[in-house]
Amino acid sequence: MFPQSVFPDTAQIDSKGELSIGGCSASDLADEYGTPVYVLDEETLRARCRSFIDEFRKLYPNTNVSYASKAYINPALARIFQEEGMGFDVVSGGELATLIASEVSTGEIYFHGNNKTPQELSEALNNSIGWVVVDSFHELRLLDQLAREAGKTQDILIRVSPGVDPHTHVYTTTGVLDSKFGFSIQTGHAAEAVRMGLAAENLNLRGLHFHLGSPIFELEPYRVATELVLKFAAEFREEGLEMTRFSPGGGFAIGYTRDQEPPPVSDYAETIVSTMTATCQELGMEPPSLVIEPGRAIIGPAGVALYRIGAIKDVPGVRKFVSVDGGMGDNIRPALYQAEYEVVAATKANQEPGEKVTIAGKYCESGDLLASDIMLPSLESGDLLAIPAAGAYCPSMASNYNMNPRPPMVLVKDGKSRLIRRRESYQDLMHCDVV
Numbered sequence: 210m211f212p213q214s215v216f217p218d219t220a221q222i223d224s225k226g227e228l229s230i231g232g233c234s235a236s237d238l239a240d241e242y243g244t245p246v247y248v249l250d251e252e253t254l255r256a257r258c259r260s261f262i263d264e265f266r267k268l269y270p271n272t273n274v275s276y277a278s279k280a281y282i283n284p285a286l287a288r289i290f291q292e293e294g295m296g297f298d299v300v301s302g303g304e305l306a307t308l309i310a311s312e313v314s315t316g317e318i319y320f321h322g323n324n325k326t327p328q329e330l331s332e333a334l335n336n337s338i339g340w341v342v343v344d345s346f347h348e349l350r351l352l353d354q355l356a357r358e359a360g361k362t363q364d365i366l367i368r369v370s371p372g373v374d375p376h377t378h379v380y381t382t383t384g385v386l387d388s389k390f391g392f393s394i395q396t397g398h399a400a401e402a403v404r405m406g407l408a409a410e411n412l413n414l415r416g417l418h419f420h421l422g423s424p425i426f427e428l429e430p431y432r433v434a435t436e437l438v439l440k441f442a443a444e445f446r447e448e449g450l451e452m453t454r455f456s457p458g459g460g461f462a463i464g465y466t467r468d469q470e471p472p473p474v475s476d477y478a479e480t481i482v483s484t485m486t487a488t489c490q491e492l493g494m495e496p497p498s499l500v501i502e503p504g505r506a507i508i509g510p511a512g513v514a515l516y517r518i519g520a521i522k523d524v525p526g527v528r529k530f531v532s533v534d535g536g537m538g539d540n541i542r543p544a545l546y547q548a549e550y551e552v553v554a555a556t557k558a559n560q561e562p563g564e565k566v567t568i569a570g571k572y573c574e575s576g577d578l579l580a581s582d583i584m585l586p587s588l589e590s591g592d593l594l595a596i597p598a599a600g601a602y603c604p605s606m607a608s609n610y611n612m613n614p615r616p617p618m619v620l621v622k623d624g625k626s627r628l629i630r631r632r633e634s635y636q637d638l639m640h641c642d643v644v
């Protein structure tokens with residue numbers, strides 16, 4: 210059966226067994242733009258923004274939703290997110306430059322990262338971005354000094370590490386003691402950072418942030434960490450900490466395979482908001498503005514990667530390798546974190562699965578496998594494969610390994626498609642080389 214739950218809202222299989230997204234058929238998209246191609250469904254993208262904004266504001270109107278640009282950003286998408294009323298998280302000068310070039314308002318930009326360079330911090334100051342989320346003692350001193358030199362006072366949040374394990378892959382776990390991110394509450398470093406932040410003349414410390422990791426399928430880690438961090442904040446009231454902003458980060462899960470059931474956005478909202486309001490009441494604290502930072506949960510479900518099958522190699526009794534024209538260069542997640550995906554035969558979606566196959570990429574690494582030991586209909590060279598839930602952390606982590614050009618991005622809506630990033634050319638690959 211077609212795994213509708215992991216595909217964009219508009220994805221369908223027609224009577225001939227062909228996949229369409231946003232009213233555009235997979236084979237037309239592949240013919241027009243070539244393969245591999247990343248297809249983004251505009252309706253799903255906008256619906257995901259609205260669901261985060263609406264579900265949180267329904268319970269707590271004083272909520273801002275900040276899109277985590279690292280999941281994937283470009284100017285066309287930045288405009289859509291701005292239209293939907295989202296703010297933005299960035300983690301580099303390059304992401305910031307993309308947003309500045311897209312003319313989004315800078316007041317609701319949050320700059321994260323464990324080692325922002327002096328140049329990046331200056332860029333943040335020069336562009337008057339709303340918030341820097343300070344992650345280290347080094348950064349506290351550096352930003353204060355740079356702000357002084359620029360004659361500015363920068364609003365900041367401090368990123369604390371609450372020591373709560375969200376039970377996800379170790380590479381995407383961030384809020385525990387053994388992490389490069391944030392000031393640990395447990396070690397006393399968070400307390401020291403708050404005092405330094407309050408004392409810094411050119412910094413205005415206005416609240417705390419944490420981010421536990423991603424994807425987080427459980428609600429409990431958000432509840433435990435929210436309570437813990439607000440209680441920690443309350444200890445500094447008399448020393449002058451006014452919690453006007455509180456961010457429990459992102460990490461909201463999506464379904465990658467048909468058997469996964471991530472909590473609905475409303476459950477995350479209910480958990481975070483009810484914990485925050487109850488804890489604030491208990492502490493006699495004015496509830497702060499709430500900032501949530503979904504990335505994956507916004508763009509992940511909107512994206513589908515389309516590949517064309519080339520070589521098929523059957524090793525009798527061992528494995529059948531079906532190779533496609535992309536792989537780890539456009540989707541590193543299976544190789545990096547053993548991520549699993551559904552794979553659909555985009556023009557044979559009505560046919561019964563009859564073969565166990567492994568989908569291999571074209572890159573010169575044995576680990577370049579997109580999916581292992583999955584059941585698909587009988588496949589031939591030239592068939593199209595679709596991998597859903599591919600909008601987040603695939604194109605944004607793409608590389609030019611093997612000097613392969615990175616694929617294009619196409620936005621679909623109401624039967625029309627629009628290129629929002631063209632395929633790279635061989636010239637692009639050599640653009641920066643100096644002979």
Ligand SMILES: *Cc1c(COP(=O)(O)O)cnc(C)c1O
Nearest residue numbers: 277420423459460502503504505
């Ligand atoms: C990566 C990141 C996010 C977004 O994580 P998702 O899993 O994409 O929702 C939010 N906040 C911070 C600080 C991050 O580093």
